[in-house]
Amino acid sequence: MLIKSAKDIENIKKNCQLTGEILEKLAAMCRPGVSSWEIDQAAEKMIKKVGGRSAFKGYKGHPKDRPFPSTICASFNEELVHGIAKKDAVMKDGDLFTIDIGMEFKGTFSDTAMTVAIGKISTEAKKLMDVTRQALEEAIKVALPGNSVAAIGRAVENYVKSQGKYGIVRDLVGHGVGHDVHEEPHIPNYYDPKLESVILRPGMVIAIEPMISLGNFKITTKPDGWTIKMADDSLCAHFEHTVIITDIGNVVATRRPCENY
Numbered sequence: 001m002l003i004k005s006a007k008d009i010e011n012i013k014k015n016c017q018l019t020g021e022i023l024e025k026l027a028a029m030c031r032p033g034v035s036s037w038e039i040d041q042a043a044e045k046m047i048k049k050v051g052g053r054s055a056f057k058g059y060k061g062h063p064k065d066r067p068f069p070s071t072i073c074a075s076f077n078e079e080l081v082h083g084i085a086k087k088d089a090v091m092k093d094g095d096l097f098t099i100d101i102g103m104e105f106k107g108t109f110s111d112t113a114m115t116v117a118i119g120k121i122s123t124e125a126k127k128l129m130d131v132t133r134q135a136l137e138e139a140i141k142v143a144l145p146g147n148s149v150a151a152i153g154r155a156v157e158n159y160v161k162s163q164g165k166y167g168i169v170r171d172l173v174g175h176g177v178g179h180d181v182h183e184e185p186h187i188p189n190y191y192d193p194k195l196e197s198v199i200l201r202p203g204m205v206i207a208i209e210p211m212i213s214l215g216n217f218k219i220t221t222k223p224d225g226w227t228i229k230m231a232d233d234s235l236c237a238h239f240e241h242t243v244i245i246t247d248i249g250n251v252v253a254t255r256r257p258c259e260n261y
Contacts, residue, residue, distance in 0.1 A: 003203035004178050008108060009244060012178050012205055015052070015105035016242050016253030019112055022046045023101050024256040026072070030116045032093050036074035039099065040085030044071040047103055055102030055109050055181045066225055073100035073113075078233045080211055080219060081113075081172060082226045093119030096129070098238045102181050109181045111207040112254035113240035125235055128214055131163045132237035135189070135210040143243050143250050145202050150195035153188040156210050160189075167213035167234065177242055178205035202247045209240030 004012065025046065026039050047054055054071040068082070075083030075098040076091075083089075083098070091097055100113035115129055138159040142151045152174075160166050168189050176183030185198050189210050200206075215234025222229055230236050244251040 002176060002179055002183055003201060004205055005203075008178060009203070009205075011106040011108045012110070012242070012244065013251070013253050015103055015108045016110045016112070018050045018052065018105065019101060019103045019110040020254040020256045022050075022103075023099060023112055023114060023254075024258055026099055026101070027114060027116045030091060030097055030118060032091055032119050034091050035087050036076070036083070036085040036089040036091075036097070037087040040071050040074060043101060047071065050105070052103040052105040055104050055111065056100075059181070068226060071101075073098070075100070075227065075238070077235055079222075079227050079229045080169065080213070080236045081228050081238060084224055084226055091118045094121055094125075095119075096121065096125055096235060096237060100238065100240065109177055109179070110242050110254060111177050111181060111240060112242055113209060113238050115237040115239065124214060127163075128166070128212065128235060129237050131160060131166060132210050132212040133239045135159050135212065136208060136239045136241060139208045139210065140241065140243060140250065140252055143200060143206065143208060143245065145200055145245055145247065145249075147200050148196045149185050149187055149198040149200065150192055152208060153195065154191040156189040157191050160210070160212060167215050167217040167230070169211040169213065169217050169219060171219055172211055172228070174207050174209045174240070176205065177207045200245050202245055204245040205242060205253075206245070207240055207242050209238060211238045212236065
């Protein structure tokens with residue numbers, strides 16, 4: 001895990017502020033009849049306008065991987081993460097659409113995501129979104145110096161289980177961020193006692209990202225090699241913030257302007 005310098009933190013905060021603002025603007029564009037490609041094109045323009053570069057476009061998890069082709073990850077309904085933006089992927093009333101966005105800016109990286117309701121959604125879909133969003137807030141409350149990474153997973157798991165029967169994805173986790181888009185440590189959304197020894201320290205920057213479904217926790221990858229969806233095709237939601245650990249608490253650096261916290 002990497003402890004960031006004061007200069008790094010300054011640049012990460014600016015990066016994250018801009019990324020949060022862009023995400024809010026993109027979410028406002030989401031409505032029936034709009035394609036994920038249109039959102040992706042807007043994201044690319046906004047990122048370039050502020051002097052950044054997409055952290056995802058061209059990304060390879062492994063050298064032999066096909067480079068990720070989109071500026072954002074654009075995922076619909078049962079698609080959890082890493083969806084590819086397409087002209088023929090058009091939003092319709094009742095959809096859940098997840099935007100995951102990261103930006104490289106002045107040598108730093110941000111990462112943030114939100115699930116957006118398209119038109120009128122079902123009661124269970126709304127509750128899924130609310131539970132996932134609040135699970136992130138519960139995790140943020142315990143992301144404090146001196147606490148363990150295990151405490152974050154415990155907070156997410158305990159809250160989600162208290163709200164009903166939901167699938168808490170286990171094969172994908174949060175992570176460190178800042179100098180690169182993915183860094184140590186891994187940050188699961190469930191309690192892992194092995195992570196009690198991984199202590200949060202001032203200067204750490206982490207991406208916390210609950211991923212929750214209406215079915216079970218199992219996932220699979222679609223034939224495009226990138227899009228990860230729920231194996232049982234259940235509806236899912238994903239919220240994420242980049243969080244900076246400070247001497248006295250934390251700073252949720254990717255807070256969007258509309259979030260009144």
